[in-house]
Amino acid sequence: MYEEYSSEHKEFIRKEKVTNNAVMISRIIILVALFALWEVAAEMRWIDPFIMSQPSRIVKTMVNLSKDGSLFLHTGVTIYETIIGFVSGTILGTLVAIVLWWSSFTARVLDPYLVVLNALPKTALGPIILVWVGGTTGSIIVMALLLSIIVTILNVYQSFKSCDEDKIKLLKTFGATKIQILRKVVFPSSIPEIISTLKINVGLSLVGVIVGEFLVSKAGLGHLIIYGGQVFKMDLVMTSVIILAIAAALMYLSVAWIEKKFVKMR
Amino acid sequence: MDKVVELKNVTMNYHTLEGETQAIKNLSLDIRRGEFVSIVGPSGCGKSTLLSLISGLIKSSTGEILINNEPVVGLASNVGYMPQRDHLFEWLTILRNTTIGLEIQKKLNKDTLRNAERLLEEYGLGEFKYYYPKQLSGGMRQRAALIRTLAVNPEILLLDEPFSSLDYQTRLAISEEIWLIIKKEKKTAILVTHDIAEAVSMSDRIIVLTRRPGEVKSEHDIQLTTCENKTPIICREAPEFRIYFNKIWKELDVHV
Numbered sequence: 001m002y003e004e005y006s007s008e009h010k011e012f013i014r015k016e017k018v019t020n021n022a023v024m025i026s027r028i029i030i031l032v033a034l035f036a037l038w039e040v041a042a043e044m045r046w047i048d049p050f051i052m053s054q055p056s057r058i059v060k061t062m063v064n065l066s067k068d069g070s071l072f073l074h075t076g077v078t079i080y081e082t083i084i085g086f087v088s089g090t091i092l093g094t095l096v097a098i099v100l101w102w103s104s105f106t107a108r109v110l111d112p113y114l115v116v117l118n119a120l121p122k123t124a125l126g127p128i129i130l131v132w133v134g135g136t137t138g139s140i141i142v143m144a145l146l147l148s149i150i151v152t153i154l155n156v157y158q159s160f161k162s163c164d165e166d167k168i169k170l171l172k173t174f175g176a177t178k179i180q181i182l183r184k185v186v187f188p189s190s191i192p193e194i195i196s197t198l199k200i201n202v203g204l205s206l207v208g209v210i211v212g213e214f215l216v217s218k219a220g221l222g223h224l225i226i227y228g229g230q231v232f233k234m235d236l237v238m239t240s241v242i243i244l245a246i247a248a249a250l251m252y253l254s255v256a257w258i259e260k261k262f263v264k265m266r
Numbered sequence: 267m268d269k270v271v272e273l274k275n276v277t278m279n280y281h282t283l284e285g286e287t288q289a290i291k292n293l294s295l296d297i298r299r300g301e302f303v304s305i306v307g308p309s310g311c312g313k314s315t316l317l318s319l320i321s322g323l324i325k326s327s328t329g330e331i332l333i334n335n336e337p338v339v340g341l342a343s344n345v346g347y348m349p350q351r352d353h354l355f356e357w358l359t360i361l362r363n364t365t366i367g368l369e370i371q372k373k374l375n376k377d378t379l380r381n382a383e384r385l386l387e388e389y390g391l392g393e394f395k396y397y398y399p400k401q402l403s404g405g406m407r408q409r410a411a412l413i414r415t416l417a418v419n420p421e422i423l424l425l426d427e428p429f430s431s432l433d434y435q436t437r438l439a440i441s442e443e444i445w446l447i448i449k450k451e452k453k454t455a456i457l458v459t460h461d462i463a464e465a466v467s468m469s470d471r472i473i474v475l476t477r478r479p480g481e482v483k484s485e486h487d488i489q490l491t492t493c494e495n496k497t498p499i500i501c502r503e504a505p506e507f508r509i510y511f512n513k514i515w516k517e518l519d520v521h522v
């Protein structure tokens with residue numbers, strides 16, 4: 001591990017590092033420049049800060065919101081609902097995929113329904129869910145679940161089906177039952193696919209949560225955005241959007257991190 | 267003569283929506299205890315089908331298959347199957363991989379586990395038992411796959427082109443090793459291969475099949491004059507080796 005590398009190799013490593021740093025610095029410059037430009041443009045009245053908001057106002061809003069704790073409340077609510085949404089969507093979707101794998105008859109019967117449900121923009125069902133479940137957190141979670149479950153079913157079922165026939169045959173020669181085949185090979189070999197679906201579901205579930213919060217509008221970043229829009233507080237809207245972007249990125253990165261840990265473990 | 271496996275007028279038809287395929291037609295053969303038999307034949311002539319039939323994975327359309335004079339109903343219990351690729355499970359250690367058959371048959375206990383460990387020790391994988399398959403070379407993986415088959419202690423081994431995914435040198439070395447293991451564990455073996463040299467060097471007998479639908483075209487008892495420590499690699503030096511090779515090559519009638 002710790003052997004001496006040749007100077008040629010060291011030079012290669014050094015160049016790689018220089019490029020990596022340049023990429024990182026460029027990214028930061030873009031971000032800073034954008035915000036600086038925005039600030040200056042608003043300050044000079046090239047744009048109307050009342051409509052476009054302004055970084056310094058956003059910072060002020062953030063400080064005010066965190067003083068009374070409502071920032072953490074709303075962010076927390078959104079994150080909580082999203083996590084429940086994508087975890088339950090992934091688990092339930094995987095369970096349905098198992099049922100479909102178990103009975104290819106059921107899979108064939110349900111195929112067209114799944115295709116239609118997959119194509120349907122699930123957010124269109126929002127008002128229906130609101131009426132059926134009521135204006136509660138329940139509605140929001142159902143919305144998030146609905147968005148992620150169909151994709152999960154399709155992806156995971158596909159992955160179950162593409163499990164190597166010869167591996168299954170091998171277990172069959174040992175006399176494996178169907179449940180043993182599922183437990184010993186079909187499910188374990190699909191775990192990477194399930195985790196990558198989990199990653200997709202973070203984004204989908206977040207869409208469901210925000211739409212749900214728009215409709216239910218009691219708490220959460222979606223509620224803040226809708227509320228800010230209604231009372232024309234663009235600072236509040238922009239602040240919420242930025243926090244949402246950060247929260248989304250953090251959730252995605254955590255799942256990606258779990259995935260990496262998992263892949264390494266195997 | 268002690269017959270372990272006996273096929274009597276076996277025919278196998280596959281049915282799909284596209285049509286009916288006759289894979290094997292009216293095939294009869296006997297395998298004697300402790301024998302090493304190779305089956306060669308043109309591509310798609312039903313060799314893998316033949317092994318699936320013997321293992322009881324699929325049922326023949328007509329005809330009879332006997333193992334130890336008992337007809338095969340359902341899965342044959344004393345048959346071990348070794349596929350073309352090793353199919354080790356990447357998420358299990360080598361030890362867990364080699365005991366997967368025992369686990370499935372709910373026979374995993376102290377004794378059987380110790381036996382699997384003994385096999386790993388004996389055949390040079392002892393220090394790798396907690397490694398994952400991807401940390402092993404192709405030859406080592408193939409050996410682990412054989413041990414997985416041996417761990418459930420089958421009487422008859424069915425090997426379906428077990429070396430074809432290996433490069434030539436590994437293939438020579440590993441076929442030698444696996445042959446020695448099979449002889450040492452006193453198993454009856456049926457090997458399907460495309461490699462005539464491999465078949466001649468390893469087998470007591472070679473069965474040549476016709477094009478699909480597969481029938482027995484000819485059988486060859488392989489008798490090579492070598493010193494007493496006969497192994498596949500030494501067999502390749504025998505003067506008769508080339509004669510058998512050419513004879514079978516002509517019978518396979520390969521048109522390119």
Ligand SMILES: Nc1ncnc2c1ncn2[C@@H]1O[C@H](COP(=O)(O)OP(=O)(O)OP(=O)(O)O)[C@@H](O)[C@H]1O
Nearest residue numbers: 280281282287289308309310311312313314315316
């Ligand atoms: N499950 C199946 N359904 C339909 N046809 C099949 C099936 N399995 C095999 N066949 C057909 O039966 C014939 C024999 O197949 P088999 O796999 O036994 O041949 P093989 O001799 O092992 O070929 P290869 O040398 O390529 O391994 C082929 O024509 C194949 O297309």
Ligand SMILES: [Mg+2]
Nearest residue numbers: 313314315426
């Ligand atoms: Mg084959």
